[in-house]
Amino acid sequence: MKMRSTLYRGYLVERLSEDAPTWRARLNNRVITGRLTQIKSCIDWWVELNIFVEPNVVEGKEKPTERAQSLEERHNGFVIKNDSGAPSDWYLYVRGRVIKGKLALIKQLLDQKNIHADASASAQSDKKR
Numbered sequence: 001m002k003m004r005s006t007l008y009r010g011y012l013v014e015r016l017s018e019d020a021p022t023w024r025a026r027l028n029n030r031v032i033t034g035r036l037t038q039i040k041s042c043i044d045w046w047v048e049l050n051i052f053v054e055p056n057v058v059e060g061k062e063k064p065t066e067r068a069q070s071l072e073e074r075h076n077g078f079v080i081k082n083d084s085g086a087p088s089d090w091y092l093y094v095r096g097r098v099i100k101g102k103l104a105l106i107k108q109l110l111d112q113k114n115i116h117a118d119a120s121a122s123a124q125s126d127k128k129r
Contacts, residue, residue, distance in 0.1 A: 009047050013039055028052055075107050076116045 004015040013025045016033070024033045027046055032039060034055030041058040045051050071082040073090075080092045080103060091100045094115060099106055109115075 008040055009043050011043050013043075073103065076110050078110065078115075080106055 006013050016022045023036045023039045025039050038055035045053045073080045082090045088102050090103045
């Protein structure tokens with residue numbers, strides 16, 4: 001009898017028998033067995049987050065989400081960044097200090113204080129002289 005097998009994200013997943021819907025895979029030198037959806041979820045957790053999860057534990061967990069892409073916006077010569085994608089997680093480094101908050105408020109602060117990247121660079125070079 002021929003054993004059914006498939007590749008999922010680079011890992012070999014084999015069906016143990018034609019009668020039972022039990023599958024097996026080798027993940028991080030460990031053999032995991034369970035339903036196909038459980039095995040695929042375990043592989044997803046391992047590939048995306050490098051976390052080993054047993055098939056019986058993965059039942060209640062959601063599939064891991066990929067990390068949000070880093071966002072950047074330029075204003076007055078500065079690069080304002082957001083690594084999480086949340087609206088209030090913007091930050092920027094000015095003169096060795098971190099400014100955090102919402103994008104609109106950071107832009108407003110830069111405009112109110114009339115801070116420009118060129119001015120801060122020249123101010124720092126003046127201090128060195």
